[in-house]
Amino acid sequence: MNAAVEMLQTKFADEVVEVVEFRGETQITVKPGRIKDICLALRDDPETSFKYLSAIAGMDYLPQSPRFGVVYHLYSHKKKNRVALKTLLKDDVAPAIDSVVSVWSTANWHEREAYDLLGIRFKGHPDLRRILMPANWVGHPLRKDYPLKGM
Amino acid sequence: MDITQPMPRTETMLLNLGPQHPSTHGVLRVLLELDGELIVSADPDIGYLHRGIEKLCEYRTLHKCMPLMNRLDYLAGEQNNFGFCLAVEKLLGVEVPKRAQYIRVMIAEFTRIASHLFWLGTHGHDLGAMTPLFYAFREREKIMDLCEMVSGARMFPLYFRIGGLAADLPEGFMRAAGDFVKSFPRRWKDYDTLLTQNEIWKERTVGVGVMNAEEALDWGWSGPMARGSGVDWDLRRDNPYSSYEEFDFEVPLGKNGDTYDRYLVRMQEMLQANRIVEQALKKIEETEPGDIKAKDPKVSLPPKDKVYTDIAALINHFLIIQDGIRPPQGEVYQCIEAPKGEMGFYLVSDGGPQAFRLKIRGPSFVVLAATDKLCRGRLLSDLIAVIGTMDIVLADVDR
Numbered sequence: 191m192n193a194a195v196e197m198l199q200t201k202f203a204d205e206v207v208e209v210v211e212f213r214g215e216t217q218i219t220v221k222p223g224r225i226k227d228i229c230l231a232l233r234d235d236p237e238t239s240f241k242y243l244s245a246i247a248g249m250d251y252l253p254q255s256p257r258f259g260v261v262y263h264l265y266s267h268k269k270k271n272r273v274a275l276k277t278l279l280k281d282d283v284a285p286a287i288d289s290v291v292s293v294w295s296t297a298n299w300h301e302r303e304a305y306d307l308l309g310i311r312f313k314g315h316p317d318l319r320r321i322l323m324p325a326n327w328v329g330h331p332l333r334k335d336y337p338l339k340g341m
Numbered sequence: 342m343d344i345t346q347p348m349p350r351t352e353t354m355l356l357n358l359g360p361q362h363p364s365t366h367g368v369l370r371v372l373l374e375l376d377g378e379l380i381v382s383a384d385p386d387i388g389y390l391h392r393g394i395e396k397l398c399e400y401r402t403l404h405k406c407m408p409l410m411n412r413l414d415y416l417a418g419e420q421n422n423f424g425f426c427l428a429v430e431k432l433l434g435v436e437v438p439k440r441a442q443y444i445r446v447m448i449a450e451f452t453r454i455a456s457h458l459f460w461l462g463t464h465g466h467d468l469g470a471m472t473p474l475f476y477a478f479r480e481r482e483k484i485m486d487l488c489e490m491v492s493g494a495r496m497f498p499l500y501f502r503i504g505g506l507a508a509d510l511p512e513g514f515m516r517a518a519g520d521f522v523k524s525f526p527r528r529w530k531d532y533d534t535l536l537t538q539n540e541i542w543k544e545r546t547v548g549v550g551v552m553n554a555e556e557a558l559d560w561g562w563s564g565p566m567a568r569g570s571g572v573d574w575d576l577r578r579d580n581p582y583s584s585y586e587e588f589d590f591e592v593p594l595g596k597n598g599d600t601y602d603r604y605l606v607r608m609q610e611m612l613q614a615n616r617i618v619e620q621a622l623k624k625i626e627e628t629e630p631g632d633i634k635a636k637d638p639k640v641s642l643p644p645k646d647k648v649y650t651d652i653a654a655l656i657n658h659f660l661i662i663q664d665g666i667r668p669p670q671g672e673v674y675q676c677i678e679a680p681k682g683e684m685g686f687y688l689v690s691d692g693g694p695q696a697f698r699l700k701i702r703g704p705s706f707v708v709l710a711a712t713d714k715l716c717r718g719r720l721l722s723d724l725i726a727v728i729g730t731m732d733i734v735l736a737d738v739d740r
Binding site for chain 2 (some may be wrong): 212213215217241242243244245247249250261263267270272274294295296298299307320321322323324331332336338
């Protein structure tokens with residue numbers, strides 16, 4: 191059992207929605223409200239020590255609702271293990287979640303990318319601009335209702 | 342100086358470095374704010390090479406994604422397919438035969454050497470050392486030839502397949518690879534002699550682009566970039582995949598986290614990669630020739646000669662190519678130690694033949710984000726050293 195699961199279930203019992211074990215990987219789904227506190231705890235708790243953020247993946251689960259989600263992939267050099275932290279955003283029209291740039295500096299560009307390609311807003315991000323698409327681009331290409339061609 | 346006169350007015354200047362500039366290693370634009378020759382801020386503008394690979398992968402079967410994967414970090418084409426294949430195989434729960442695993446390791450390490458050689462040549466060239474480029478490309482050319490032997494293509498061999506390999510090693514390959522392995526340490530000394538103790542080289546690299554271990558983790562650095570700062574972490578050793586646990590190699594580390602230490606780390610990594618290839622060649626010889634594909638007919642393509650002569654194989658071939666492999670519903674994150682760092686694939690499947698979502702975590706993208714931190718307050722010429730030491734490939738940054 192991943193130490194992160196135990197830690198979150200004791201400290202953030204109300205936030206944990208689901209824990210999935212698949213192919214030896216652990217994925218914890220949490221509510222989006224206190225994501226920053228959860229990330230801070232995962233980083234600073236000596237039992238988990240997730241000092242390294244691999245990536246942030248913005249998700250679009252259309253036609254499901256809640257439609258948007260964010261998945262954080264964390265790695266602990268101390269324990270040499272990984273955990274995926276998944277959260278589903280409540281608002282299907284203007285999805286938003288707290289930024290974790292203050293937890294891991296590397297989140298900066300990952301969050302900009304999720305904003306650019308999926309239109310997820312990260313509250314408290316120091317510099318939330320488009321990153322891959324041109325600044326004047328309209329729409330968010332990785333959304334499921336965005337056509338592959340013909341724009 | 343006449344003190345009755347007002348001081349000359351100074352202001353900062355905005356300067357575009359790129360997008361067409363030889364030392365940006367592709368189409369990268371850095372918007373610089375300069376105070377004389379000092380960098381006040383550096384803002385990399387990326388996306389010129391954005392091809393929407395993640396989007397495209399949602400519309401094609403998993404096998405058809407593989408040519409796109411080759412074109413992520415194109416200097417180490419087969420490494421990307423390595424990670425992608427491992428991710429799909431993990432999702433499917435397929436076991437690849439040992440021989441295929443060893444051959445994959447060998448090709449991956451050859452690719453690592455080729456990628457590091459390219460970095461060495463261009464990095465040296467950027468900083469005014471013209472000669473190493475020619476020496477480095479001499480050996481890189483030989484690796485390209487080896488790639489050509491196994492698949493016919495050089496930059497993008499596309500030799501790996503989901504479940505194994507496209508074909509077994511051709512005749513004469515083992516000898517050619519063995520020759521390379523034997524001669525490489527001697528060739529390596531050529532580059533070492535040219536640069537390691539070179540005063541000008543040290544002047545340009547020592548103390549430039551410094552990052553300590555803690556900051557490196559905070560900025561998500563991996564691979565040689567993190568090891569240059571002394572982070573003792575190698576995915577091949579710490580979370581082994583494809584039988585890496587059976588290989589004996591060291592993980593070279595730097596101390597100061599500057600451009601020079603990262604140079605030393607990458608140089609040593611080439612020798613270690615060569616050692617791994619040497620062991621892999623021995624292991625390949627101990628395995629049964631032809632055992633290069635997983636036994637699952639729903640995953641592995643049938644042998645080509647069977648496709649032309651056997652109706653069942655032909656149907657099977659069509660099913661896999663046209664209809665695609667259908668992995669179970671679920672999501673996996675698989676990462677590998679690519680030459681530039683952690684190359685990760687987050688693959689989400691809804692049970693259909695296409696990926697529901699494929700998120701690619703490229704090492705170059707992450708490293709480039711720290712440009713401003715590395716260059717602020719330094720000279721403009723240091724930016725060139727920093728971009729060189731990052732070893733970025735813009736195709737991997739922009740996807």
